[in-house]
Structure formats: C-alpha cells, structure tokens
Amino acid sequence: MLEFYTIALRGKTDSVTTTGQTERAIDNTSQDNSSTVNNVLIKQLSSCLNKLHLSAQYTQELLTIHKKLLKDTSNDDVLQHFIEIFDVIVADLQRERNSATNFLTSLNETLAIVQNAVSKTLSTCEKAQHTNDLINIKLQKQLLDMTGSVEKAMSLDQVKVDINSKLASIALTLEKKTIFEQQNQQALSNQLKDMAAKVKKLEEQSQEFEVKLAEQQRKSMFDALTKLSNRAAFDEYFTQSMVRFHHNPFDLALAVIDVDDFKQINDRYGHTVGDKTLQVIANTIRKKVSKDAFVARYGGEEFVLIYSKHKKSELINELNSINKSIAHLPFQFKNNKVSITLSIGATHITSEDNIHTAFERADEAMYKAKEKGKNQVVYF
Numbered sequence: 001m002l003e004f005y006t007i008a009l010r011g012k013t014d015s016v017t018t019t020g021q022t023e024r025a026i027d028n029t030s031q032d033n034s035s036t037v038n039n040v041l042i043k044q045l046s047s048c049l050n051k052l053h054l055s056a057q058y059t060q061e062l063l064t065i066h067k068k069l070l071k072d073t074s075n076d077d078v079l080q081h082f083i084e085i086f087d088v089i090v091a092d093l094q095r096e097r098n099s100a101t102n103f104l105t106s107l108n109e110t111l112a113i114v115q116n117a118v119s120k121t122l123s124t125c126e127k128a129q130h131t132n133d134l135i136n137i138k139l140q141k142q143l144l145d146m147t148g149s150v151e152k153a154m155s156l157d158q159v160k161v162d163i164n165s166k167l168a169s170i171a172l173t174l175e176k177k178t179i180f181e182q183q184n185q186q187a188l189s190n191q192l193k194d195m196a197a198k199v200k201k202l203e204e205q206s207q208e209f210e211v212k213l214a215e216q217q218r219k220s221m222f223d224a225l226t227k228l229s230n231r232a233a234f235d236e237y238f239t240q241s242m243v244r245f246h247h248n249p250f251d252l253a254l255a256v257i258d259v260d261d262f263k264q265i266n267d268r269y270g271h272t273v274g275d276k277t278l279q280v281i282a283n284t285i286r287k288k289v290s291k292d293a294f295v296a297r298y299g300g301e302e303f304v305l306i307y308s309k310h311k312k313s314e315l316i317n318e319l320n321s322i323n324k325s326i327a328h329l330p331f332q333f334k335n336n337k338v339s340i341t342l343s344i345g346a347t348h349i350t351s352e353d354n355i356h357t358a359f360e361r362a363d364e365a366m367y368k369a370k371e372k373g374k375n376q377v378v379y380f
C-alpha cells in the first residue's frame with residue numbers, strides 16, 4: 001500500500017505540474033504520461049486489492065468499482081474510483097473492528113456478571129457460616145443452661161418443668177436451624193444454576209466467534225471472482241511444499257499461466273465479459289487439472305499450478321492439454337467467435353531453489369512462451 005501511495009502521489013504531482021503549463025505542453029506526450037501513470041497506478045492497486053480480504057458484501061462493492069476503474073480512463077474518473085475504493089476498504093475495516101469490539105464488550109459484560117455471582121455466592125456462604133455459628137453458640141448455651149437448672153433444682157417436679165421448657169427452646173432453635181439450612185441451600189443452588197447458565201452463554205459466544213474467525217480465515221484464502229484459491233493461499237501452499245521438498249525431495253513443479261491478449265477482450269467487449277471469461281477459464285482449468293495439483297488465481301489474468309507427482313513429460317502433456325481445452329472453448333462475444341489462448345511457463349524445483357528463484361524461472365518461461373508467439377507451453 002505504501003508503495004502504491006508513493007506512485008499515486010508522484011502521479012498527482014506530475015499531473016499538477018502539467019496543468020500549470022501552456023496548452024501546447026498539455027499535448028500527446030503528457031496525455032501518454034498521464035495514461036501510463038494511471039495504468040501503473042491501476043496495476044499497483046489491483047495487486048494491493050488482490051491481497052486484501054474483505055467481507056463478501058464489500059468484496060462485491062470493490063469488484064464493481066474496480067470494474068468501473070478499468071473501464072474509465074479520464075484522470076478525474078480514475079481519482080474518483082480510487083476514493084470510492086478507499087471508502088469501501090475503510091468501511092469494511094470499521095465493520096470488522098465493530099464486530100470484534102461487540103464481541104469483546106459482551107465477553108467483558110458476561111465475565112463481570114460471573115465474577116459478581118461468584119463473590120455473591122462466597123459472601124452468602126460466609127453469612128451462612130456466621131449464622132450457623134450463632135445458632136450453635138445458642139444451642140450450647142441452652143444445653144449449659146439446662147445443666148445449670150438441673151444442678152440448682154430443689155425438687156424432681158421443678159427439674160421436670162425446667163427440662164421441658166429448655167427442651168422446647170432447644171427444639172425451636174433446632175427447627176430454625178433446619179429451616180435456615182434449607183433456605184441457604186436453595187439460595188446457593190439457585191446461584192450456582194445462574195452461574196452455570198452464564199458460563200454456558202460465555203462458551204456459546206466464544207464458539208460463535210471461533211466459527212466467524214474460521215469462516216473469515218477460509219474466505220481470506222479464496223478469490224471472490226473465480227472461486228479458486230487466491231495468491232495468499234498459493235504463497236502458503238508453495239512455501240509449505242518447498243519446506244517438504246527440501247526435507248525430502250520429490251517431483252515438485254510450478255506452472256505460471258497468463259491469458260493471451262486479455263486486454264483486448266476487456267477493451268472490445270467490456271469488463272463484465274472479461275470477468276465472465278476469467279470465470280470460464282478458471283472453471284476449465286479446475287476441471288482439466290490433475291486432482292492432486294493445486295490451482296490458484298495469482299492475480300489479474302494470471303493463474304498458477306503446483307504439481308507434486310508429475311515428471312517433466314507428464315507435466316508438459318498435461319499443460320498442453322489444458323491449453324488446448326481453453327483454446328477450444330466456444331467463446332462468442334457480440335456474435336464474434338473468439339478463441340482464447342494461454343501462455344504457460346513451467347519448471348521443476350531443484351535443490352538450489354528457493355520460492356523466489358523457482359517462481360522467477362516459471363515466470364521467465366511464461367514470458368518466453370509470449371515471445372515465441374503465445375498459445376504454448378515453455379519448460380525451463
């Protein structure tokens with residue numbers, strides 16, 4: 001993004017300089033410059049957008065604006081679309097922040113309620129202990145009283161009367177003690193039930209959040225337009241494959257596919273047709289490619305494949321077959337039959353390779369295929 005801003009600023013300064021000059025100065029050369037700057041900016045922005053993972057709603061909005069951006073060429077339009085794109089990105093970041101903030105707030109509230117319930121339960125227990133101690137003291141006093149009365153009694157009748165009255169008091173105290181204990185137990189059990197419900201709610205909230213995070217993580221690895229894995233998923237898969245390869249070498253191969261003259265499709269038939277074409281190409285590659293190969297949209301009209309079990313000749317055969325399938329697709333735009341071809345570069349990974357050298361070699365092979373007239377596979 002920083003890189004992108006720098007280019008944007010440079011583009012803007014250039015355009016400001018030219019507007020202050022004479023009419024002749026704003027000639028074809030400056031228009032060419034401005035359009036080149038716009039193209040560089042759009043390319044840079046497209047690459048930044050490919051790395052962004054917004055929600056479905058905002059991805060759709062982004063795609064719509066991106067389409068307009070590719071179509072409109074005037075400086076004002078391009079600038080306006082850039083602003084719209086930034087607005088969408090900011091809105092999505094705000095949404096994500098709100099959703100995380102809401103979850104954390106509700107988690108905090110529930111935790112506070114649970115903490116409150118725990119201290120209430122502890123204080124109820126302490127109070128109950130205190131009341132129990134008081135009742136026990138009272139009972140001990142009543143028993144002591146009874147012994148004293150027996151000692152002080154002058155006749156058996158007086159002993160009988162005294163003992164009966166003291167026993168009645170003791171029975172009353174014991175009855176109170178039982179009632180108190182029952183009530184206390186009920187209150188404790190209610191508080192525990194309440195607490196269990198709160199903890200359950202907390203668990204449910206955490207699970208919901210986990211599901212949301214997993215879903216977001218899953219979406220962040222897919223390309224919204226073609227439904228293939230995206231560049232982030234490719235980077236992760238390729239890095240892991242490289243680690244496995246260097247640990248224990250196997251037939252690891254990489255293919256870079258670029259659609260030939262795709263700009264013409266956009267320019268002649270519009271970006272919606274361009275998008276649909278990319279979807280059809282992606283679906284065909286997905287159907288034709290071996291089950292164990294990994295397929296991703298690298299960005300724009302570029303796709304990448306990673307193979308783990310193909311030797312050179314099998315690999316080239318499969319890539320040629322994919323190329324043929326695409327070339328035979330019956331595209332028809334505005335009553336024109338159009339044939340679409342691919343330039344494909346492929347290479348096997350060697351023990352000297354890292355992810356960059358391997359990718360560069362496959363990319364160079366793809367450019368070689370373009371140089372040699374496109375619609376072919378080149379293996380380096």
Ligand SMILES: Nc1nc2c(ncn2[C@@H]2O[C@H](COP(=O)(O)OP(=O)(O)OP(=O)(O)O)[C@@H](O)[C@H]2O)c(=O)[nH]1
Nearest residue numbers: 070258259260261262263264266271274275300301
């Ligand atoms: N419709 C549509 N077009 C896209 C998308 N991403 C990139 N493009 C377009 O793809 C085109 C790529 O053009 P170039 O890089 O000039 O390449 P090309 O026309 O395929 O020419 P060669 O590579 O030389 O065969 C540009 O016009 C981009 O605007 C997309 O998501 N949808």
